[in-house]
Amino acid sequence: QSALTQPASVSGSPGQSITISCTGTSSDVGGYNYVSWYQQHPGKAPKLMIYDVSNRPSGVSNRFSGSKSGNTASLTISGLQAEDEADYYCSSYTSSSTLYVVFGGGTKLTVL
């Protein structure tokens, strides 16, 4: 059981927008603006897409955006493209004494 809860799968058609949620607690997502999102294509290493809730690293498309409300963070991908099909993971800093970062279980995005 992952510390952060994500839907197992989401889907959308090219050009549409989708949102992936990531729910934690006040000890992680809700307590800090240190939520990140990673994209992982099959057989590849994860790639940082969003950090500190809503910041995009250089080179990441502005079709990717992040937000947070309470204990739930969200990743929105607009103008879906075929190459967006991948697994997406959220993560958060945690104040837990036994962990530094917690990850979500991952969401498989299918572009129909």
Next chain:
Amino acid sequence: QVQLVESGGGLVKPGGSLRLSCAASGFTFSDYYMSWIRQAPGKGLEWVSYISSSGSTIYYADSVKGRFTISRDNAKNSLYLQMNSLRAEDTAVYYCARVVPAAHFDYWGQGTLVTVSS
């Protein structure tokens, strides 16, 4: 360009040991915290360990505490993970990743597969 290259994975019997290495290039290694993150086959990501830039601060996930040891050699631009008393549930691809404030990983290696099986 930033590169992280892991090595040292392989097949090991339960109770055995393995040492992973991560060679870093393209940035000033000694300026950055580093982490190991693993992914069991078909599963999600799990943070394993973290080491500060000087090596003075280290954290472990409970699942590996007392069995795994993270270390670094800044002169060799290398990160290590010594894994002892390995269990079947340690089977995973192990990634090294550069840590940037706060608590996110901006560069990842390609991963090295560790399989624990008799």
